[in-house]
Amino acid sequence: MIAAFALLLGFQLAGETLRVALHLPVPGPVMGMALLLVYLIFRGGPDDGLRTTSGGLLQHLSLLFVPAGTGVMLHAGRLADEAGPILVALVASTVLGLAATGLTLHALTRRSRQEDAQ
Template identity: 80%
Template sequence: MIAAFALLLAFQLAGETLRVALHLPVPGPVLGMTLLLIYLVARRGPDAARRPTAGGLLPTLSLLGGPAGPGVMLHASRLADEAWPIAVALVASTVLGLAATGLTLHVLTRRRAGGGAE
């Protein structure tokens, strides 16, 4: 379990290092998660030693949304001023996300059934 946490922290550190070195406008943890995704895809998923750690972290992911609450309260007036663009972005991203998920599921289901990819 400690090795799995160390791996997560190493990828977060790598993402933060890339962000600072390349002056990227993306948060370091997001870059770290992207690097972790690439690592896991290359290895075809986590090994057996890391699976219990992931299972233990999943139920607590909702706690990570807590720090966003004070930020929303701090910028409430700005959110009110930009309510329409935010609402349009939320609806559009939800519709696009659902469409992409549905299309992906459709393609993968056909591929699994032996129908080939479209």
């Protein structure tokens, strides 16, 4: 279990190191997760230790959101002051996400029908 946890932290560190070294706008843990994915693809999947450790972390995932919730409560006044722009950003990003998903599904469905017709 410790080796699997060290592996996860090592990939997070590698992602963060890459982000800092290359000045990329992607969060380090996301890059580390991509590196872990590539590692697991070449390795043929996770071993039992990594599977168990990951499952344990996922079972307690809600605890990892406590610091974020505390930060929201700490900055509640600022959030209230900027509620308008935040609301506009949330609504706009939701509409754009739904539109992109719908257009992608429409294009893929049309392409699938064309392939089936041939």
